[in-house]
Amino acid sequence: QKEVEQNSGPLSVPEGAIASLNCTYSDRGSQSFFWYRQYSGKSPELIMSIYSNGDKEDGRFTAQLNKASQYVSLLIRDSQPSDSATYLCAVYGGNKLVFGAGTILRVKS
Amino acid sequence: EAQVTQNPRYLITVTGKKLTVTCSQNMNHEYMSWYRQDPGLGLRQIYYSMNVEVTDKGDVPEGYKVSRKEKRNFPLILESPSPNQTSLYFCASSPGGAGGYEQYFGPGTRLTVT
Numbered sequence: 001q002k003e004v005e006q007n008s009g010p011l012s013v014p015e016g017a018i019a020s021l022n023c024t025y026s027d028r029g030s031q032s033f034f035w036y037r038q039y040s041g042k043s044p045e046l047i048m049s050i051y052s053n054g055d056k057e058d059g060r061f062t063a064q065l066n067k068a069s070q071y072v073s074l075l076i077r078d079s080q081p082s083d084s085a086t087y088l089c090a091v092y093g094g095n096k097l098v099f100g101a102g103t104i105l106r107v108k109s
Numbered sequence: 110e111a112q113v114t115q116n117p118r119y120l121i122t123v124t125g126k127k128l129t130v131t132c133s134q135n136m137n138h139e140y141m142s143w144y145r146q147d148p149g150l151g152l153r154q155i156y157y158s159m160n161v162e163v164t165d166k167g168d169v170p171e172g173y174k175v176s177r178k179e180k181r182n183f184p185l186i187l188e189s190p191s192p193n194q195t196s197l198y199f200c201a202s203s204p205g206g207a208g209g210y211e212q213y214f215g216p217g218t219r220l221t222v223t
Contacts, residue, residue: 001168008149032210043199043214044152088151092210095159096167097142101151 002027004091006100015109019076023089023100026070030093033065035074038086038102047087048074079107111136113215115200121221122190130185130218132200139205141183142167142212143175145196152199158183159205190222 003026013019021035032051036044048063050056050072056063062075072091076083084107089100113134122128134141142157144167154167156175164177172194174186183202187194197219201212 034211036212043217044212045214046211049209049211090152090212095165096154096157097210097212098154098168099144099152101149 002030002091002093002096002098004089004098004100006087006089006103008101009104010106011103012106012108013079015079015081015107017079017107019079019083019105019107021074021076021087021089021103021105023072023074024070025072025089025091025098027091027093027098028067028070030070030091032092033063033072034090034092034097035061035063035072036088036090036099037083038088040086044088076105079105081107081109083107111213113200113202113213115198115215115218117218118216119219121223123223124191125189128187128190128220130187130198130200130220132183132185132215133181134183134202134213135181136202136204136213137180138202138213139180139208140203140210141177142201142203143173143183143185144199144201145169145194146199146217147196155185155198190220192222194220195222196220 086102143155
């Protein structure tokens with residue numbers, strides 16, 4: 001069974017710092033990789049998608065993909081209290097989307 | 110407004126009473142999917158549909174059925190609900206194919222089976 005692993009956290013960072021979230025996956029045939037943010041009681045919302053090795057930047061967010069190491073990460077620069085949420089890593093391959101259990105991020109003001 | 114809608118949002122039912130949770134999207138997406146979310150387990154895919162002709166099991170399909178008679182709708186059916194199906198359920202859709210598989214989620218349905 002395909003697996004996506006994330007550290008459950010919580011990861012605590014001070015306001016203005018860089019938050020680094022990591023994810024590993026088991027299926028080498030995976031094609032697409034996503035990061036979602038989920039606030040308590042709400043549905044997940046897409047933050048970033050990445051398809052090829054390297055970095056992809058969008059505002060304060062940078063996604064990094066290393067297919068050889070089967071590793072995806074999300075960096076959040078200048079973290080804000082409003083970034084406090086659960087971050088879900090998702091991997092698509094073989095028609096299925098598999099989610100990690102999520103990392104809780106807490107940004108302290 | 111582009112959206113995925115689910116109904117009902119909250120449902121309390123008893124063991125064995127058949128129920129249907131509806132899901133509809135207005136984005137002309139091909140790919141639709143159902144997930145359940147439980148504490149500590151994250152989102153787990155129940156069923157997915159590549160298009161109106163192709164539907165397949167996800168990782169936790171036992172006790173569930175789905176139907177994709179038209180592109181916009183993808184209802185989830187629990188023929189005989191049991192307490193272990195108490196969970197938060199999300200429907201999601203994606204363009205699919207070359208359009209990508211970024212999932213757009215509905216607001217969720219919180220189901221309690223007593």
